[in-house]
Amino acid sequence: MNSAPNQAIIQVQDVHKHFGSVHALRGVTARVDKGEVLVIIGPSGCGKSTLLRSINGLEYIDSGRILVDNNTIDAKHQNINAVRAEVGMVFQQFNLFPHLTVLENLTMAQIQVRKRAKAESIDIAHDLLKKVRIPEKINMYPGQLSGGQQQRVAIARALAMNPKVMLFDEPTSALDPEMINEVLDVMLDLARDGMTMLVVSHEMGFARNAASRVIFMDAGSIVAEGTPQDMFDNPTNDRMKQFLSKILH
Amino acid sequence: MTVNTETPQSAQVKFVDRLAQLPWWFILILLLSVILAYQFASNETYQQLFRRILNGVLVTLSITAVAYSMAIFIGLCAGLGRISKNIFIFNLATLYVQIVRGIPMLVQIFYWAFVIFPLAITFFNWVGGAMTPFLGADNALAKIKPSDINLYWAVVLALAFAYGGYEAETFRAGIESIGKGQMEAARSLGMSYFQAMRYIILPQAIRRVLPPLSNDLISMLKDSSLASVLGVRDITQEARLYASTTFRYIEAYNSLAFIYLILTLSLSLVTRWIETRWKQL
Numbered sequence: 149m150n151s152a153p154n155q156a157i158i159q160v161q162d163v164h165k166h167f168g169s170v171h172a173l174r175g176v177t178a179r180v181d182k183g184e185v186l187v188i189i190g191p192s193g194c195g196k197s198t199l200l201r202s203i204n205g206l207e208y209i210d211s212g213r214i215l216v217d218n219n220t221i222d223a224k225h226q227n228i229n230a231v232r233a234e235v236g237m238v239f240q241q242f243n244l245f246p247h248l249t250v251l252e253n254l255t256m257a258q259i260q261v262r263k264r265a266k267a268e269s270i271d272i273a274h275d276l277l278k279k280v281r282i283p284e285k286i287n288m289y290p291g292q293l294s295g296g297q298q299q300r301v302a303i304a305r306a307l308a309m310n311p312k313v314m315l316f317d318e319p320t321s322a323l324d325p326e327m328i329n330e331v332l333d334v335m336l337d338l339a340r341d342g343m344t345m346l347v348v349s350h351e352m353g354f355a356r357n358a359a360s361r362v363i364f365m366d367a368g369s370i371v372a373e374g375t376p377q378d379m380f381d382n383p384t385n386d387r388m389k390q391f392l393s394k395i396l397h
Numbered sequence: 398m399t400v401n402t403e404t405p406q407s408a409q410v411k412f413v414d415r416l417a418q419l420p421w422w423f424i425l426i427l428l429l430s431v432i433l434a435y436q437f438a439s440n441e442t443y444q445q446l447f448r449r450i451l452n453g454v455l456v457t458l459s460i461t462a463v464a465y466s467m468a469i470f471i472g473l474c475a476g477l478g479r480i481s482k483n484i485f486i487f488n489l490a491t492l493y494v495q496i497v498r499g500i501p502m503l504v505q506i507f508y509w510a511f512v513i514f515p516l517a518i519t520f521f522n523w524v525g526g527a528m529t530p531f532l533g534a535d536n537a538l539a540k541i542k543p544s545d546i547n548l549y550w551a552v553v554l555a556l557a558f559a560y561g562g563y564e565a566e567t568f569r570a571g572i573e574s575i576g577k578g579q580m581e582a583a584r585s586l587g588m589s590y591f592q593a594m595r596y597i598i599l600p601q602a603i604r605r606v607l608p609p610l611s612n613d614l615i616s617m618l619k620d621s622s623l624a625s626v627l628g629v630r631d632i633t634q635e636a637r638l639y640a641s642t643t644f645r646y647i648e649a650y651n652s653l654a655f656i657y658l659i660l661t662l663s664l665s666l667v668t669r670w671i672e673t674r675w676k677q678l
Binding site: 204205206229232233235236237239241243244245246247256257260261262302305306309 | 576578579581582583584585586587588589592596597600601604
């Protein structure tokens with residue numbers, strides 16, 4: 149996964165974002181190359197989710213620029229649908245569509261947005277459900293699935309759009325402990341297949357196994373950045389050390 | 398031992414419990430309808446009355462059906478306007494809802510019949526007058542008279558716009574009750590705002606607001622009786638006419654009330670059936 153040519157797929161340039169009087173992103177600059185798996189960690193409220201949500205336009209940035217595969221998002225928020233078509237998003241709360249079956253959850257956007265034929269979209273849905281290891285749930289409703297299964301369907305739903313980048317916003321934080329691994333395994337598979345991924349997560353095991361780089365954010369800025377080994381085993385930054393001591397017990 | 402002494406008691410308690418759970422109100426209505434059905438069959442006054450009132454049933458039902466369909470459409474548009482981020486659309490929708498909810502139904506019916514319709518006629522006549530060089534002096538627009546317009550439509554429009562205001566708030570509340578994550582998930586898949594509304598938000602919201610929507614349908618059926626103040630021959634007007642010519646007030650209003658009850662109760666059975674079928678998720 150590190151052999152991919154160094155071609156930037158996401159470039160974040162001096163992005164600022166305010167929520168009322170809170171300065172959530174203070175001039176964030178970052179770059180993600182094709183095939184990279186970037187894990188973003190940091191204390192609650194540090195802006196890591198906001199950064200992720202800005203990249204597919206769920207939050208409007210105040211200033212700066214985000215380039216996603218040569219489409220620009222700026223404060224004017226043009227091109228946003230072109231960007232979203234290339235970026236898949238997985239949410240903490242899954243956000244599956246409860247009135248649709250698993251199959252319909254996977255085919256809806258393929259048919260409405262990608263304008264695929266129904267039969268083709270169903271074939272794709274079948275393949276993806278096999279990939280996330282729950283082909284047997286295809287005709288169930290989200291309410292009938294466990295949290296881990298729902299999150300895997302949500303991953304498949306995002307993949308069905310053939311995104312170039314996948315964003316994961318704390319994908320395992322709402323799960324019972326015994327279900328976390330089934331979701332992380334699917335994400336590891338994706339990383340091995342060469343998918344470019346941005347993951348906001350505190351799963352250190354996943355970061356060690358899959359991340360090509362780890363970014364530590366605090367108070368709206370990127371404070372430290374490096375390989376998982378450097379970041380976790382020899383942290384140089386004081387705030388990073390403090391943070392690690394809290395989450396690693 | 399204790400079982401022996403308690404069994405008859407608990408059976409008695411069970412029996413009383415079961416009696417208490419019976420829908421006595423419904424049984425009473427059934428009883429009443431049997432009595433009235435007997436009256437209709439045996440009493441000539443009631444037979445006449447019943448036939449007269451039945452003439453109006455179609456009018457009552459069609460006012461309700463047409464006005465309700467319009468109200469749902471208006472309410473959906475205004476409800477979407479009420480959650481719009483566009484200041485102009487939001488204020489327009491809010492203005493409409495506030496005006497319509499603050500004026501009594503009866504006054505709105507008068508307003509449509511005696512203010513909006515005459516103004517519209519004057520306007521069209523003026524347009525027709527201005528178009529004389531093109532359409533000739535006696536073109537259709539210039540010759541609209543108040544008698545050309547059926548007051549049935551004043552009632553339908555008044556009900557449609559008044560209830561549209563209530564439905565707007567119902568739809569708004571329903572849409573707002575769907576978590577923000579649903580819209581975000583739909584948008585993150587590349588769906589437009591309207592695709593997300595049409596395929597993701599509204600199907601869920603409408604399921605949630607079905608009970609208030611069916612309540613309003615029944616309310617509207619009852620409010621359609623106000624048509625009688627304009628002389629539109631719905632069941633209320635038929636009963637009034639019969640009573641005033643025969644002085645059979647007791648029989649007339651007995652039958653009228655009973656027919657409304659039958660209509661509203663059967664309507665609520667239908668809506669409850671639809672609700673349970675839709676609720677499954």
